[in-house]
Amino acid sequence: MPNQFPEVPRNPFWSGDQEGSRRALAAIERWRTSFAGWLGGSERDDGISEALATPLLELMRALPGETYLQYPYRLERFPELSTADGGDPAEALRRVLLWRAGVVDFLSDVWDTLGATDIGVEECQRISSLLTPVGMERSSNLCPLCLAEQQERHFDACAVQASWRSSPTPSSTA
Numbered sequence: 001m002p003n004q005f006p007e008v009p010r011n012p013f014w015s016g017d018q019e020g021s022r023r024a025l026a027a028i029e030r031w032r033t034s035f036a037g038w039l040g041g042s043e044r045d046d047g048i049s050e051a052l053a054t055p056l057l058e059l060m061r062a063l064p065g066e067t068y069l070q071y072p073y074r075l076e077r078f079p080e081l082s083t084a085d086g087g088d089p090a091e092a093l094r095r096v097l098l099w100r101a102g103v104v105d106f107l108s109d110v111w112d113t114l115g116a117t118d119i120g121v122e123e124c125q126r127i128s129s130l131l132t133p134v135g136m137e138r139s140s141n142l143c144p145l146c147l148a149e150q151q152e153r154h155f156d157a158c159a160v161q162a163s164w165r166s167s168p169t170p171s172s173t174a
């Protein structure tokens with residue numbers, strides 16, 4: 001089994017924790033390499049279909065294709081951190097966590113989306129749990145997208161939803 005998504009600073013979207021972000025980014029880069037290696041290699045078991053593994057590998061920059069574009073979600077390739085983050089690790093981590101949120105949102109109901117019947121609910125749940133950062137898996141009250149504690153009417157307060165509302169066109173060509 002591959003490793004789980006690394007631990008990230010609490011409330012990463014507004015903490016601006018430079019050192020914590022730098023550490024998390026380094027761990028996430030190692031995680032991405034090992035996770036893509038598992039997903040694209042012979043150690044992957046039959047529980048994960050080709051229909052799901054292919055777009056995930058594209059999103060992790062481990063395959064060149066764009067089959068993920070057929071799905072109506074906010075999916076984009078893993079951010080190019082060295083050139084796009086402007087040297088600010090907190091901003092780079094925000095971009096990575098927005099990427100993660102898009103994948104988690106996709107996994108939450110793509111299996112129920114018309115035309116995507118080759119992807120099963122169980123494999124989506126399995127990958128999604130591997131995308132839950134270490135240490136956050138036991139709190140059932142966390143928003144799966146922004147990783148903050150959910151209060152009432154969380155949708156209005158969700159940092160990821162707010163970011164998505166402010167950029168209505170998904171970036172798909174990065």
Ligand SMILES: [Zn+2]
Nearest residue numbers: 143145146158
């Ligand atoms: Zn949220």
